Amino acid sequence: IDTDKTFTTSGCTGEASINSQTSSSITTASGGSVELVSGTGLTLTVPTSFAASDANFQIKQLEKTAVINTTSSPTDYSRIGDHIYDLKALTDVSTTLSSFNSALTVQIAYSAGDVSGIKESSLRIYRWNGSSWQQLTGCTLGTPARTVSCPTSVFSVFALFGQAESSTSSTTSSTQTPGCGDTAPGPKAPWLYGAISQGENE
Secondary structure (H helix, E strand, O other): OOOOOOOOOOOOHHHOOEEEEEEEEEOOOOOEEEEEEEOEEEEEEEOOOOOOOOEEEEEEEEOHHHHHHHHOOOOOOEEEEEEEEEEEEEEEOOEEEOEEEEEEEEEEEOOOHHHOOEOHHHOEEEEEOOOOEEEOOOOEEEOOOOEEEEEEEEOOEEEEEEOEHHHHOOOOOOOOOOOOOOOOOOOOOOOOOOOOOOOOOO
């Protein structure tokens, strides 16, 4: 009797190949976690009562170029390292859980090399909703651990993005157009007086 209940889905975004993957069966009674981490990577924490039935949770790290060529990146953001992951939960070979009764936690761990030239405080996890990247909310940035953690109740493709250091700096022109808020003239500025002519018959 074959007791291996592991099954892998295909059809990744952009027909991307899978660089690495892992899976774990998690019960609603106990919850659990699954991670695809080798120094850096993704950890998924699943609470109890996440759905009506147990599920097999899969994490697949996707080939970055194929995904970004299909989806592009969020405006003013750049992809961070190889952190693009497809997350799925399946109750059997043909049934996929796409949403959950309570939020799961997605945590991405990155390296110092991943964020070279990137402002760390700008790091965000985005989820591809099928037509655009949607930024996750309620996230926390862990330093110096170099992690970003976000809750999510919906699965799809997740990626880590950040803004370049130069994109957040502001430049001030040395030539300014005078306006109403400019400083008043200094004490050496001339005062203008009007001459009053008096008539003879006053």
